[in-house]
Amino acid sequence: xxxxxxxxxxxxxxxxxxxxxIILRALNVFDEIIVAVGVNIEKRYLFSVETxxxxxxQTFKDYPQVRVESYTGLTVDFCxxxxxxxxxxxxxxxxxxxxxxxxGQVNKKLSSDIETVFLLAAPEFTALxxxxxxxxxxxxxxASIFVPEGVIIRPEDLEY
Ligand code: ADP
Numbered sequence: 001x002x003x004x005x006x007x008x009x010x011x012x013x014x015x016x017x018x019x020x021x022i023i024l025r026a027l028n029v030f031d032e033i034i035v036a037v038g039v040n041i042e043k044r045y046l047f048s049v050e051t052x053x054x055x056x057x058q059t060f061k062d063y064p065q066v067r068v069e070s071y072t073g074l075t076v077d078f079c080x081x082x083x084x085x086x087x088x089x090x091x092x093x094x095x096x097x098x099x100x101x102x103x104g105q106v107n108k109k110l111s112s113d114i115e116t117v118f119l120l121a122a123p124e125f126t127a128l129x130x131x132x133x134x135x136x137x138x139x140x141x142x143a144s145i146f147v148p149e150g151v152i153i154r155p156e157d158l159e160y
Contacts, residue, residue: 006030006086006117009075012037012052013045016133018125020059020148022090025119027065034082035060037070044160046134051157059148076111085114092121092129 008023012035026033037053045052049070060066071078075087087107089100104116128146136143137153147153 003031004029004086005032005034005082005084006088007034007036007075007079007082007084008088009036009038009071009078011040011043011045011130012056013130014047014052014133014147014153015056015059015151016125016128016130016146017148018090018092018121018128019056021122021125022088022119023060023066026088026117027063029117030086030088031065033066033088034084035066035068036075036078037068038075039070039072041072046137046159047157048159055148055151058150074110076107076114079114080111087114087116089116089118090121091118092126 006026006029008026010019012019023033023035035056037049037056039049053068053070056068060068069082079085079087087104089104091097091100100116100118107114107116133143133146136146137158143153144151
């Protein structure tokens with residue numbers, strides 16, 4: 001059987017326990033997960049792509065089935081490049097659904113052989129997103145309970 005490779009794209013600015021939980025669950029469905037750290041020239045990130053990538057690699061260092069790469073451009077083009085026919089996205093709320101519906105339907109038009117697969121957020125992670133973590137960090141709070149174990153955010157990691 002051919003290996004089922006899925007791409008989990010996102011900003012991961014920074015990675016949270018919500019992302020970590022989705023990746024761990026996706027490993028039950030796919031043979032390999034490529035976490036694709038987006039670099040979008042129109043977006044301003046709090047953490048550099050190197051730092052965002054480093055934290056995810058560190059989180060999954062014991063999982064050879066999880067690869068972490070950065071990418072620019074269209075997610076469907078990245079999927080083609082790495083030989084993946086699946087995009088994983090997490091769904092927390094109906095707002096996520098509306099956003100993902102558009103992205104998923106557009107991606108389907110762009111590339112009809114790529115499927116977007118949605119995993120529902122676990123209830124304990126529904127309120128968790130990277131912008132909450134960024135807010136805490138920017139205001140000098142301790143965000144460690146929201147990020148994967150071992151991810152230490154230091155003031156010098158901030159880009160602005
Ligand atoms: P993007 O800028 O592409 O939305 P994010 O890093 O914010 O990037 O999110 C990447 C993916 O992870 C998205 O599919 C998002 O819905 C999902 N996600 C983020 N936080 C959570 C969470 N707490 N629970 C489940 N899924 C999540």
